Amino acid sequence: MSDLRTFMNYVIPSVLSFALSGVYAIVDGFFVGNTMGDIGLSAINVAYPITAVILAVGTGIGMGGAVQYSISSAQNKPKKAMNFVNGTLWLLIVSSIIITLSAGLFPEFFVSLLGAKGTLLEMGTIYIRVIALGAFLQIGSTGLVPMIRNYGGAFFSMVAMISGFVTNIILDYLLVWVLNLGMTGAGLATILGEGLTFLLALIYLLKKSSISLEIPLSIIKKISGPVIKVGIAPFGMSLAPNISLVIINWFSIKYGGDRAVATYACISYVICVIYLVLQGVGDGSQPLMSRYYGARNLHKLKITRDMAYVFSLILALLGCFATFYSKEAIGALFGTSASVNAEIEKIIPIFLVSVPFVSISRIATASFYATEKTAFSYVLTFIEPVLMLILMLILPPLFGGQIMVWWSSVFARIISAILAYALKIVVEKSEKTQLS
Numbered sequence: 001m002s003d004l005r006t007f008m009n010y011v012i013p014s015v016l017s018f019a020l021s022g023v024y025a026i027v028d029g030f031f032v033g034n035t036m037g038d039i040g041l042s043a044i045n046v047a048y049p050i051t052a053v054i055l056a057v058g059t060g061i062g063m064g065g066a067v068q069y070s071i072s073s074a075q076n077k078p079k080k081a082m083n084f085v086n087g088t089l090w091l092l093i094v095s096s097i098i099i100t101l102s103a104g105l106f107p108e109f110f111v112s113l114l115g116a117k118g119t120l121l122e123m124g125t126i127y128i129r130v131i132a133l134g135a136f137l138q139i140g141s142t143g144l145v146p147m148i149r150n151y152g153g154a155f156f157s158m159v160a161m162i163s164g165f166v167t168n169i170i171l172d173y174l175l176v177w178v179l180n181l182g183m184t185g186a187g188l189a190t191i192l193g194e195g196l197t198f199l200l201a202l203i204y205l206l207k208k209s210s211i212s213l214e215i216p217l218s219i220i221k222k223i224s225g226p227v228i229k230v231g232i233a234p235f236g237m238s239l240a241p242n243i244s245l246v247i248i249n250w251f252s253i254k255y256g257g258d259r260a261v262a263t264y265a266c267i268s269y270v271i272c273v274i275y276l277v278l279q280g281v282g283d284g285s286q287p288l289m290s291r292y293y294g295a296r297n298l299h300k301l302k303i304t305r306d307m308a309y310v311f312s313l314i315l316a317l318l319g320c321f322a323t324f325y326s327k328e329a330i331g332a333l334f335g336t337s338a339s340v341n342a343e344i345e346k347i348i349p350i351f352l353v354s355v356p357f358v359s360i361s362r363i364a365t366a367s368f369y370a371t372e373k374t375a376f377s378y379v380l381t382f383i384e385p386v387l388m389l390i391l392m393l394i395l396p397p398l399f400g401g402q403i404m405v406w407w408s409s410v411f412a413r414i415i416s417a418i419l420a421y422a423l424k425i426v427v428e429k430s431e432k433t434q435l436s
Contacts (some may be wrong), residue, residue: 005302007285007307013158014149014284015315018276019053020165023140024345027168030333031176032186037337039119040076043183045265046116046249047124051190052242053134054099058142060235061091063283064227066146085147085205086215087223092143096136103132115250127183134191141194144201148432150287151208151211153267169191201416216320233369235375237279238364241272248409251392255401263343266330271351274319278359281312282366289370299433301371308363317357320352347406354410357417364420368427376423383419 031038063089072081103110111124131138141164148157175185205211245268250258285308292301323330327348331341361380368377391408398404398418 003303004307007304007311007333009290009309010149010288011284011308013154015146015256015277015280017158017161018280019273020161021276027165027172027189031172032183033336034175034183035180040123040182041115043123043266044127045245045261046114046120046187047127049242049246050103050110050116050128050130050139051138052239052245053388054103054131054138055142056235056238056242057095057099057237058092058139058338059146060145060231060233061088061139061227061285062146062231063234063369064229064231065091065223065228066150067286067372068151068223068226069147070287070290070364071294071372074291081262082210083219083344084223085213086212086229087149087152087220088143088227089211089213090220091224091227091342092139093136096139099139100132100135100380101137103128106204107132115253120136121426128183128188129249130187131191134187134195137191137195137198140198141151141201144198144205146283146286148201148204150290151285153204153208153286154287156204157201160197160204163200164195164197167196176239179298183305200346204265229374230369230372233365233374233381236378236381237365238417240384241268241275241383242280242389244409247385247388247392248405251396251408252402255396255405259340259343260362260402260405262336262340263347266333266336266344267348267351270323270330270348271355274316274355275358275362276313276322277319278362279366281308282361282363286366286370289367293371302428302431305363308367309360312363313356316356316406320355324349344423350406350410354413357414360424361413361420364424368423373427374426380395380416380420380423384416386411387415429431 032044036043039431068084069081069088072078072084093385107128108125111128113120114124141160145157145160148154148160171189171192172186175181175189179185181188245264249261249266250270252264256263263382286303288304289301292298292304327345328341330348331344336344361384365377365380368374368380388409391411392405395404395408395411396402
């Protein structure tokens with residue numbers, strides 16, 4: 001099988017899976033926005049970062065375990081590889097219990113931390129209370145999907161994601177539109193859709209491997225460090241757009257008010273889908289990069305990484321063109337007011353400027369954590385929101401208020417991409433020295 005065909009067999013299902021995970025939020029926004037108007041859409045947008053933390057925990061733990069499994073398998077250490085799988089399951093269970101208790105007991109506190117007040121706080125709390133009840137389903141689904149990919153089940157992982165997505169749409173229609181359950185209905189639809197994905201993923205792993213929860217505590221402690229060490233980067237990368245969302249919401253409330261928040265709610269839904277597609281390229285190629293890294297096949301590793309950069313850039317440009325030429329319909333999709341829709345049309349081209357640069361950052365970060373270069377992956381994961389915060393503290397008060405809130409986010413992503421490219425060169429020089 002050619003390198004390109006192997007690459008596509010892993011990456012295409014991953015890209016579709018990540019795109020669908022972004023559409024989960026859009027579906028909630030579509031039904032809530034068209035039922036409850038701008039205030040409902042804003043409430044989902046303000047509260048969603050909490051859901052994103054839950055999903056990111058599963059992604060980080062699952063990807064950390066999957067990377068270690070692939071590397072150990074490539075090194076012909078099957079017992080060590082299975083210890084990583086079984087230990088990862090325990091980490092997913094423990095994290096689910098902690099998050100369910102914390103978010104379930106204090107939903108209003110967490111939503112208020114995101115800047116919500118009044119009606120936004122009330123509606124966001126209702127949504128998160130429901131989400132917390134199904135946290136174990138969401139962590140389970142996002143945690144097991146990377147495992148499936150590293151078992152060679154990229155296509156099945158896509159099937160599991162599609163099944164959850166279709167379930168979410170059907171339940172959103174029934175619970176939000178037909179039964180008029182509002183935020184509660186949207187939350188229930190989300191967790192039940194994720195629940196189906198989790199169930200299918202668990203069945204697949206039970207059939208394809210000898211997973212077991214009967215593993216000594218000493219082994220769990222031993223594998224936890226390497227799993228978490230690698231998993232911090234994919235956790236952060238999954239969460240980074242939502243950290244950015246919180247920062248932009250904070251400054252938008254200050255400089256632009258509710259209309260700016262509603263504007264960015266719609267823009268973020270669309271832009272984040274593009275970002276997730278780009279992450280899908282990185283995470284889809286991760287099993288191959290980890291395998292070649294574990295086998296010390298640096299030539300194949302470079303070929304895979306280069307294909308990921310090119311394919312990611314192509315998808316970024318296609319996403320930009322599609323979004324730009326459909327920008328008039330974005331606000332209407334979510335049932336926004338005419339003034340918000342007009343603002344979306346004007347502002348969204350600004351955000352599209354950064355998308356090609358994000359493609360570089362996403363692939364660089366994925367290649368680093370796939371090959372245990374955790375320090376570089378940490379830097380790229382967390383530098384973007386830090387830069388964004390610094391720029392928003394400086395630029396809006398000096399050069400034009402809300403418009404500079406938008407541009408600050410773009411500048412932060414461009415700077416992050418420049419840093420990613422510099423680190424990429426450092427790594428490739430090191431690998432070239434090893435090959436020679």
